[in-house]
Amino acid sequence: MAPHDIRRPFKRAAISDQQKRRELSLLRQAQNRRDAQQQARCLASSILSLQSAAPESQPEQSDTEIETVPESEQESEAFSKDLDVRQASKLRGPEVRKWFARQLMLPEWMIDVPDRLAQDWYVFARPAGKRCFVVSSNGTTVSRQRNGSILHHFPSALPAGAKIRDGSGSAQSYCILDCIFHELDQTYYVIDMVCWNGYSLYDCTAEFRFYWLNSKLEESGACNAPSHYHKFRFSAVPVYNCDSSGLYSAYTGVVPYAKDGLLFYNKHALYQTGNTPLALVWKDENCSQYVIDTDGKGEIPSQQQVVLELQDDRKLVTSDDPPVLFGCLDGDIIEKMGSLRRLI
């Protein structure tokens, strides 16, 4: 029993920097773990909050009831977007067009080069064709164009997309894909993924959504050749980082579809409905056949025709996708035009 050492730290910090490094590492790891779990949960909760709420607020849903849901309520429920799409697939009449027009993420024209283009953006060649939402649920798949009209109603290998799937594709499982239907090879080119197998991807970055799209779509068998239970082939489009080589590939690279311009997506942007500056489109004669009008013989007419739309707020826009704002008409002209709403 020797005397007991009572030395205390003298002119020293309480913990060493090494210990601090260890602790900070642990802190970071705990934070990353929490983030990873949170992400896994978040994907679920956006669906759950809606589905658990839905039966209470809308018992015995019928088309008419849905049509009368006030718009403000639809918009206020940020989480409910994905389910609304499924409900909206059943919509009829003029409401439908308005509704769907609001649900797609619409690019703006690229009129300048965004900062950090090379680091923060993706680029890919937009397939020529009909932009549509493809929704698979309850053993069937429906594609709807921007105006809400049904393009196809068909079985697909997407989760919950056909009646043959085993029990795993449970009732709550469904998919919503942002696609372009390419007539020539009868293929749905998936340009974005909004929901997959019950996961909502609205609140995920483009980086994540594209990653998810590439890994899951292939896995599901939806890229396989058409068969009895899989009427149309789906395909992802090659997406590049927007550095010079990526741009070059997207611009000049050979793809199995006809190109209609280049789409630029900001990697960090969430799926935002309506027009957004975080998605951009570029068209020129090298990458799009629709950059300029041609007549039946392929000749370029001396005058290009433009369709303009006069909006309620007196703004004059082209009916391009996306529209370009031309200007604003003053009240006099509008009065002179009377009830005329469209100029050709």
Place this chain on the structure above:
Amino acid sequence: MEVTQVLFNAQSIDGTVRKNAEESLKQFQEQNLPGFLLSLSGELANEEKPIETRKLAGLILKNALDAKEQHRKFELVQRWLLLDATAKSQIKACLLQTLSSPVFDARSTTSQVIAKVAGIELPQKQWPELIGSLLSNVHQIPAHAKQATLETLGYLCEEVSPDVIDQDQVNKILTAVVQGMSASEGNIDVRLAATRALYNALGFAQANFSNDMERDYIMRVVCEATLSPEVRIRQAAFECLVSISSTYYEKLTPYIQDIFNITSKAVREDEEPVALQAIEFWSSICDEEIDILEEYGGEFTGDSDEPCFYFIKKALPALVPMLLETLLKQEEDQDQDEGAWNIAMAGGTCLGLVARTVGDDIVPLVVPFVEENITKPEWRQREAATYAFGSILDGPSPEKLIPLVNVALTFMLSALTKDPNSQVKDTTAWALGRIFEFLLGSAVDLPIITQANCQQIVTVLLQSMKDTPNVAEKACGALYFLAQGYEGEGESSPLTPFFQEIVQSLLTVTHREDVGDSRLRTAAYETLNEVVRCSTIETAPLVLQLVAVIMMELHNTLESQKLSSDEREKQSELQGLLCGCLQVIIQKLGSSETTKYAFMQYADQIMGLFLRVFACRSATVHEEAMLAIGALAYAIGADFAKYMPEFYRYLEMGLQNFEEYQVCAVTVGVVGDISRALEEKIVPYCDGIMTQLLKNLSSNQLHRSVKPPIFSCFGDIALAVEEYFEKYLMWAMSALQSAADLSTHIAGDDELVEYTNSLRNGILEAYSGIFQGFKNSPKTQLLIPYAPHILQFLDGIYMEKDMDDMVMKTAIGVLGDLADTLGNHASSMIQQSVSSKDFLNECLSSEDLLVKESAQWAKLAISRAISV
């Protein structure tokens, strides 16, 4: 076997002879353990035998009963318990007999061996007559037997936990010990042995300290012993007082005045070893009161179970002058001696603790001393004044301190450059560091550092880095806290203009000729790390430039060939510092998207260097390199996959490193980082990793603190590989289940409760990861059989009422994950659980935001599972 000769030979200076002897002892032990132990105890007891062989016999006996490593100790205990009973009683008889040996060394070794045997047998209710027969010895003449017996009782109290011995025997032990201590005991050795024995026996005296008469008696005897003419007895008696101050703080009121008188006399007049213990008494009281006041959280509540008696506050007017006097007793060059500990250092440390205990009240008692001494020609006075000032900077309010600091700062900066004495400069730099540590960034409107003096402060500190190594080290330390004070300053920090200059100076310090044998190099790198950690986005390009510099330094360490073992150790230490620095840089640059991409250009080269650092060692991996790789994997993400083929074996090596369990723990954390980075790309390595992790869990050689993170790591892997985890599900679940069972039935001290909570947290994180990983997979139903047990586990920890917020958050999250993944398969189970009602409600109304958030998630998931 003629054991005496062999024991002799085993101490021979001739290596061959020694080796042969050791070999034959080993053979003897393996072939006939009872015979071996008997011969040794016989040798120890035999008065005819030489001292050397008796001593060695005792030592070997002791080592046959106890070992440092837990698993080895366990084996030895089992082996002894299974030993032939006759042999054991013969051995024990020999031991007891030896306690009366006239030979000191034989007795002394024997008392330790007896305590080891007691440590094994008493908890098994064996050897019941031991304490009785020891106590009967105490009443024996001769004195040397009495001394050895008291010593044995002391060791015995050290080995055995108090609940093993019944109160009646405790009373008898204490009576014997205290009698042995009393002034009436004429033999110094007996009294010393008794005083030292009391130190260990104090933990057994709970009941006796609750009885006023018994406590008075013990305290009187201890206080009397502090006045013994024998210095060793006085020292041992003060050690008892130190131990009493923490064990029986709440019983001290009646004695504190007397103790103050005794200690202050000892501090002023007694020899240093005694004076140090006397100061330690007050430091220890400070520790107690700081803890209690922290529990109060600043306000007194009547129902707090640990009352504060404010001994320090009451003693303050006398205590502070006593401590200030000690400050003037510095040794020359104590700052250059790593091992120094003297009365001035102990007194200064105590003064700092007093300041933390009483806060503002200390300021008027210290300031006059500082003012009087700070300009004296004698260096001791200037140093003591500076130290006194530095030591009260933690405790009092900034409002009280900042006006003083504003006056002192200019003087201190000038002292740091101009004082002729190195010790004064050392303490000045240290005190500046304390100013920055405790008073920068405090929510006070009065800034210490202004545009005007910032330049001067930096210049002086950088200048001092060229001073003697100890001064330079303290200047680095001051800069460390200066940088820390501006952490989180957003876009710009007042240090930004000096960043380049600071970094350059620190790098210069690391290359000083005289940097090798001091802590200076470490201090310089640590400061560099803090400067980087606290830097703002403005200086990110400069941090990026630093990557190449540090990489080059690390590269240089790899070039030296054929190192001696001493050089190799130095190399490894330097590599550790450099890897640590890179880790900090990676974490800094990786934390923002903008800087991350710029940093990526170096990723391949850095990883290459880390792999070479690993390759420098054959059997172990470098902890710092491992930590840095974790940060790298996090920054790089899925691209880290390309390094895996080469890195994997070091990962495995790290997981296998049971001896340096810190390395193992760090590696487990890195597996988590890699899982998150690689996600499904980690699959090819999963078999190896999971096998090793399961092995680690079942090993009793691995430090227990590594096990909770291993469970968390299961969760990380499951979340990464999703349903591929099926392969390991059965094994992982069974390991989790048995750990879960263990962690619900606990009773113990705070440390055990804390460990149990960390274990639960690990288990729960594993469950969360597994549930989330299997979600939306057709294999979800594989998890259903485990659900009842998991719910039971959640109910169990809820009912035990001893979980912390962390566990609460994780546990309620698991409930949500279970409901989310299993859905209606689990709805009735969930509804039957307590967790889904009381526990959930409690969490929903928790004030902890994270708990609440998890609870809301659980509520949502459950309502969904039930409604379907």
